[in-house]
Amino acid sequence: MTAGLTFNGINKSFGGAHVLRQVSLDVASGEFLSLLGPSGCGKSTLLRIIAGLERQDAGTVAIGGRRVDDLRPKQRDIAMVFQSYALYPHMSVADNIALPLRMRRLSGMQRLPLVGGLLPGSRTTQAGIAKEVTRTARALGIESLLARKPGQLSGGQRQRVAVGRAMVRNPAIFLMDEPLSNLDAKLRVQMRAEIKELHRRLGVTFIYVTHDQTEAMTMSDRVAVMAEGEILQVDAPQVIYADPANRKVAEFVGSPKINMLPARFGADLTHAAGTTFDVRARELAGTAGTLGIRPEALHLAEAPGTGIFTGRVRLLEHMGSDLFVHLDLPHDGEGGTLIARLLAERAPQIAFGQTLHLGVRTGRILVFAADGRRVQPDPAPAAVLRSYA
Amino acid sequence: MRAVVDIPEATRPVRQRPDTEPIAACLLAAPAFALILLLFILPTLAVFVIATTDWQFGARSLSFVGLRNFAELLADSTFRISFANTCLYVLVVVPATTAIGLAVALLIESGQSLRAFYRAVHFLPFMATLAAMAVAWEALLHPTIGLANQTLTALGLPTANWLRDERTVLPVLGLIGIWQNLGFAMVLFLAGLKSIPSELYDASEIDGADGTFDRLRIVTLPMLGPVTMFVVIVVALRAFQTFDTVKILTQGGPAKASEMLLYTLYVESFEFLRTGYGAAVTVVFLAIVVGLTLLQARVMDKRVHYQ
Amino acid sequence: MSLRRLGPVAALARHAVLLASGALMLIPFVWMVSLSLKPPGEIFRAGFSLLPEQWYAVENYSRALTASPLPRYMLNGVLVCGAILSLQIAICAPAAYALAKLRFFGREGLFTLVLIGLLIPHEVLALPLFILAYKLGLLDTYAALIMPFAVSPFGIFLFRQFFKSIPDDIVHAARLDGLSELAIVWRVMLPMAMPAVIAFSIFSIVSHWNDLFWPLIAVRSEQLMPPPLGIMAFKNEEAGSDYGPLMACATLVVAPLVVAFLAAQRWFVEGLGGGVK
Structure with a gap:
């Protein structure tokens, strides 16, 4: 199920501004890796390149040893949790979580409103999807919210739904883009533990983007510290702290x-x-x-x-x-x-x-x-x- | 024992300087307040009062007739035709304007190049003086020298005297209505499209909805739902208020085939000077507009919860 | 950003469709200008030519300007629009400031009146205002064209929204600097609310330059007519026979707003698009 990730010599610039320069990294299968850096250091762009939402100018990305540069996001076996959660406001929680499964398992015809439900096979598939949605929701403790719309949920609940939508289809790699930054301080501590626990349970690779060193240090197996489009150091949190590779890393990590x-x-x-x-x-x-x-x-x-x-x-x-x-x-x-x-x-x-x-x-x-x-x-x-x- | 205590100077309550804020506020607001009363509120009340009289403008006497004007209205074939025409016109213009406006907005937003140019071209009719453009439309639709019939003749298709034919006159006015309003709908939709968070498109792409059709169905159209309701109502309001084209191009003819509510209101009130009756038509018109506006307010309310 | 990049075929199709629909939108304008350049002989001859064989623009446009009081119509339009806009800003801005920043008895009531005014279309008011103007002996005067629009509930509403977003501290600071309440409106609030002022000005000018309904009721004499009414009168006099000058006249009436629109597109779209919201 889970897969490692390799990227090699990734370059990206937007209109002349270099966002990523020659970024290379190996992420082991099942590892929890954080991309840590100040805003504008290129960490989110790197994540979007892994997801396939952005295309690199040069370099390659491989998931589980397979080059994915020409694959669309849905073909890459990844799931992503966004900073704003990006839940569909007009759909119920259940529909939000079910969508990735529907898009994959139902044919274009079967997805049509009204008519789709009458086509052969679609009802069995739908029932299977519903079962998985319920199972995922139960695992996240949001079973009672399935009928609600995202607008009726609290920040923490929305966050769980976003995780559920990513979890439901068992991706090989979880991508998370500052998923906790919209939560208040207390909830953030709690969700930190929950995400860590989720990683242990699922055992798949997590790539976690954050500007918060506490998040990176407490959750990760390894932290990649980034600045100005480059990876400065990749190491276990305690090594990053005690044995920084250069001044920038030493100054970015640690408080005071x-x-x-x-x-x-x-x-x-x-x-x-x-x-x-x-x-x-x-x-x-x-x-x-x-x-x-x-x-x-x-x-x-x-x-x-x-x-x-x-x-x-x-x-x-x-x-x-x-x-x-x-x-x-x-x-x-x-x-x-x-x-x-x-x-x-x-x-x-x-x-x-x-x-x-x-x-x-x-x-x-x-x-x-x-x-x-x-x-x-x-x-x-x-x-x-x-x-x- | 009683002691006479003299309150020392410093602890005496300080006399408050008179608060001038309410006075200043009243002075600032007074002109607007008086004018709104005089020009909006009282006239509206007056319409209701006049509608219950048999007043003919210029007549020396008038009497209270209760709801007779409204009864007459319902029985009057001109009003019934006018009402039916207006509804038909609205039922054609609103969906067409909304659909085309949405399509143009989606097309403009789907690419980067020439956005401002296309927006300007489609928006131009909305702000151009309709009375003058009606004159241009008349030339365009002229039975012999108009571009419309010349084109049809060249293509070997049947022609028509568009503005003098009972069957074509209302559709043609509708066409002009769509032409005039679709740029407005487009602008509202463009604003709606801009407000859709780009992370939703990212999420849909990762969820596997990355085809044009799926993106429209899962993100764009549902997110435009509230804007669409808003466009429908605002365009409906404008369509109900169609007057210039009727007055300049058809005067409601031929045979009342293009008689519309506001034109009827105008003719009864200001040409026939049937003031009481005209006021009754005005009340009907007001009821429609207020109904639509209140509906719009509810929709806007809903949009807040939608987020 | 929001929509994915189109492939070359789709991009081409986009341009094809938009150019076609854009061309359809422009046909009335093009036809109008085209006819205004042609001599009568060419107008009444069948044929598609956009440009005239014999240029007749000078004759048509000079006839439009001399045979009818078109310059007078345009001047009336400018006077009426200018007077209405000045009155609206002078009356609405202080009221909006009072509603947004001051506490006084009757504030809620006044705001309710503004909302009710927002609800009432002007056509509903035509009949009673006509009677009022008649009683006051104002029919067929500039006052009749201007006074009904002296206050704009929409203007009050828009300015109030904008003023509310200006921090109270700025008002307090202005008071400490010794400005009177009226001076705060003119010297502080309005300059800070420039975007709203511009949007509202465009909305007001476009609506009243284009308005036919009320002038039709309020004035009869030619020397008071604003452009839309004037062009209607011109058309009826000429009995539709003299297309060249009529189209020249229509072109001249439409031109000021179109030119202004092309020069300040963004402001127009905001003023009119946001105008109804």
């Missing part, structure tokens, strides 16, 4: 945003924000670049020193279990703001305006070259390691 500090790399030490770090990257020695530090990698320190930031507290945000501290760094070392995420219970009475010292474990510093590329720092010499112990 990662701290990015302009740095100068020396032979042994790295200088940034008025202090020195035990980070060395031989290939970058003598150049400028950036250090990335996740807010939760910072911890309170007693006194200033090597690898310790010192600054004045500018803003405190209490988030319940966490405390976000915004620290103004002194102007003599580049200046800027540092955000730290501390456990509220571990943080003593920090006050606005006080001077604070924050340390970071060397292993949690991400190093980026001037062009944004991620660079693995060289291992620390044994002597230094020992001094930590």
